[in-house]
Amino acid sequence: MSVRVRFAPSPTGFMHVGNARTALFNYLFARHNNGTFVLRIEDTDIERHSEEAVNVIYEALKWMGIEWDEGPDVGGPYGPYRQSERLPIYKEFIEKLKEKGLVYECYCTPEELDAMRKEQLERGEPPRYTGRCRHLTEEEKEKLRAEGRKPVLRFKVPEDEVIVFEDLVKGRIEINTRQLGGDFVIVRSNGMPVYNFVVVIDDALMKITHVIRGEDHISNTPKQILLYRALGFDVPQFAHLPMILGQDRSKLSKRHGSTSVKEFKDKGYLPEAFTNFLALLGWYPKDGKEVLSMEELIERFDIKDVNSAPAVFDTTKLNWLNQVYIRSYPIDKLTDLVIPYLKKAGFDLSGFCRDWLEKVVEVTREYFTVLSDAPVYMETFLKEDFQVQQEAKEFILENPKRIEVIKAFKEKLSGFDGELSQEAFKKLVKEVGKEVGVKGKNLFMPIRIGLTGKMSGPELPILAELLGKERILKRVDNTLKQIGN
């Protein structure tokens, strides 16, 4: 039987990194096994659902390089792929359970249930539904209905049975049905079926063979297995991924900082780096190679190698990976990605040709951690009226020879004719050094400051060649003016 997995997010308006990793692991597992990756939208909670929110999911997956074989937009043989469109299907199976006598109507109100739970907790008991509506007579029901109560449908949980499943990540898990919290709701009073029920119908009908999801679903699994059995479906294999934790070791949430895929995209993380990083959260390749393309991830991925311990979400390594990818990215693609950040930072790029811009990206890329760093480092090339750094000013003022160097350099360059190649620039600097009688730091640093206003940056000759005579002259004047000469 061929492998079929699914990613089933609910459209909340943002894609959490935990969900992103779940999607990725499902995808890697599917591709590694030549299986099918299904995208299903879990929107039974209609109030919150919006088309916009579904798009957020599409965008995030696409950005990460995850493609789905079946889904709401691309269709597939087991559609529809949106739970809100599957209501008639659910109805059919609800009827089946009714016929079998495995469900019953419960007229308890949310308030009553809350009170019950509270009491139980106070008595130190685990909160559970006591099953008090289990044996209501027709008359009693009629009476409750007359009060205006609308019933929910509850599934009868067997008394004392051990549900066992072999989790692909965690190993054997056994849970007694007594721990399930009593008969659970499968249809709300408004007629809408709940997650634990629809997920089973959908996974079964969509022929899902492996359910790969977060560890927080372990406690739902026995309930779902009960439903699979009740409906006569084959139970799929389960794989529960360890939780992703924040710095404080609690479940990662908004209060831990950036947790949505969009935020990482906007900060300027490359999708390759982000995906690579996520893959390493809870999984490790046998050969220990850590920088891996999607193809390489697919090749190596095995659900059995997934770690069962939770992982702290620490972006330090993501930063490193991003640098690695930035340095090896195709320069035209990288330039495309960098330009929006430059514009946002207020640079007018109309005066620069594409070719030149790419060259600048090439010599500055090794300084970026994230793409949003680009403006800071590229400013050196894009702006003539830069601010001279305080540290640089002080350095020049420390020794009168240093300002002399800048002036001599300006003089020499003004009289220079022709293409300012790297070689020509080097020669020029050498002559300045001789003239003023300095060398080393005292020669090079003033020139660097003259050109950039900074104490550090790319190699001078490369910088000079890319800038050209006119712009260098403007810069030197700018520096001189700020130092007070």
Place this chain on the structure above:
RNA sequence: GUCCCCGUCGUCUAGCCAGGCCUAGGACACCGGCCUUUCACGCCGGCGACGCGGGUUCGAAUCCCGCCGGGGACGCCA
């Protein structure tokens, strides 16, 4: 409270199932050096962990028990 899951360097992890090859390996971060007439890159080196206590064994990170710690779930959310 009850049940479930988890516990190796600061972080991601290898090793654990099939005990000795582990004076516990790698990566990131950090620190130091080299390279470089700057910074960064790169290269080399360093720091740094088996939660605790018992047991089994000639031998335990690995097996068993207990404790402690962390997390998750107990919804008419998914």
